[in-house]
Amino acid sequence: MKNLFEFIVEKAIFLSGAASIIFVVLIFIFLLKEGLALFGEVNFFAFLFGQNWYPISDPPQFGILPLIMGSVFVTFGAIVIAVPLGLAAAIYISEVAPHSIRGFLKSGIELLAAIPSIVLGFIGIIFLAPLLKNIFHLGSGLTALAGSIMLAFMALPTIVSIIEDAIVSVPRSYKEGALALGATHWQAIYRVTIPAAASGILAAVMLGIGRVVGETMAVLMITGNAAIMPTSLLQPVRTLTATVAAEMGEAVSGSSHYYSLFAIGIVLFIISFIINIFADIFLHRSKAMKRRKK
């Protein structure tokens, strides 16, 4: 009797351990089950490379290229903004800042990662969009650029903490060696510390991209939501995530429109899976460096 109980507890613990695997597989299966139904009616290539997203016109068109490009534009803009700033902030915190504000900044930035994206999206609508409208003389400030800026700030805490971690785990002797050879502080940081922390920085970039691609509410609120092929950051765009969020409620269950949203879900799943693989590779390299330090 006692053995049976022990057996059950052990199995329950193992099953919980396997829960992550179970959920990842289940999510993928359910997405496939609903999403693949679309390809009975719509050609796979017409879906992935079609330039028109008119899901409710007659006949409907399910080309998600404008949505993919929308996500690419917003993500690209966000990363171009967030990575240099994040790198600078991480260098400042780990190498330049006086000890007294170092801890404050570090925990402050981590704290800011907890601010809900819905709040940042709201600030985007009220503060950022009108500002951009005036600066660039646009009809509306709700553009890819607004999304990029807001998402850059959303990704910054992640990027800063990971880069800071990577910089701190560079062996002290590297930098001391450079300084002993007569390098200035900046030369040592730029030529020695940063290259040595490169894999950690790349991991931060990948995780930042992951965070930005998957973000839904802020982009839904501030990118203008026009499903057209973007040509500049100053245009309204619509991302993959925003499309799912905006249209899931109105899509008739069992219609092609409904299935197409799950097909977008599959695309998102695969994108985040690939990003995660790269982030993992870079993180492992970065951790190998940490072990060497010890």
Add this chain to the structure above:
Amino acid sequence: MENNTEIQSKLRKIKERFFLAAVVLCALIAVVPLFSVIGYVFIKGISAVNLDFFTKLPVPVGDIGGGMGNAIVGTFILSGIACLVGLPVGIFGGIWLAQFGKGKRGFFIRYSADVLSSIPTIVIGIFAYVLLVATLKHFSAVAGGFALGIIMIPTVTRTTEEMVKMVPRNLYEAGLALGIPEWKVTLHIVFRTAWNGIFTGVMLSVARIMGETAPLIFTAFNTPYWSLRVDQPMASMTVTIYNYAISPFAEWHAQAWAGSLTLVFIVLSITLLVRKFSKRVVYT
């Protein structure tokens, strides 16, 4: 010749100053807006925060007053359901990883936890929608809480694993030496010792899911009424803020700011309190 080196050395110093100043400037550009977000939300929100806001129901456009009491309660209920889903699975999973997760199985589980945490939350939302909303034909708090629970699992699993791994091995061995079965040692000795750290991780992930919107918009949906029934749609602060924020009405915007302030306050308080609390954890 000598002149040349002097110029070079001066140039070096100028370069040094310039780039370090650039770093400080960029760091300021990064950090200042992040912190001003809190100030901005406070200024915008504080004027609409009053007792009614916490106790009353939303009112239609045009009516004065009202609040989002139901949404505040709803957010806590949804988080509670999420904990029921995510905590047992996450904590047991972490314990398993720490104790037995050295081999290939452990690698796969850790890897899929990373994958699960990288899946966009909207995708987890549509998964919960298919599983619990499309099949039961109506929106429900359970579906929303379930989606949030899945989002918690990877974080809770990995924190639990780390905390359990920090428990000294000899505590575990001492338990075994007394003839206590392995699972009892794990639960009563190892888990209890690691509990403080695990609690920190749990609360941080609760703070995170409280701010989630995307997985709720077509699972828990929203309701303008008091509803404690978990098989019915339930209001949450995030979805309510969203609905108000995208409306063109000034009264609703004011409510949304008050909601944002309350939400930020709750989330940051949890994070801060837990951090302070967790600093006391010392393993010897």
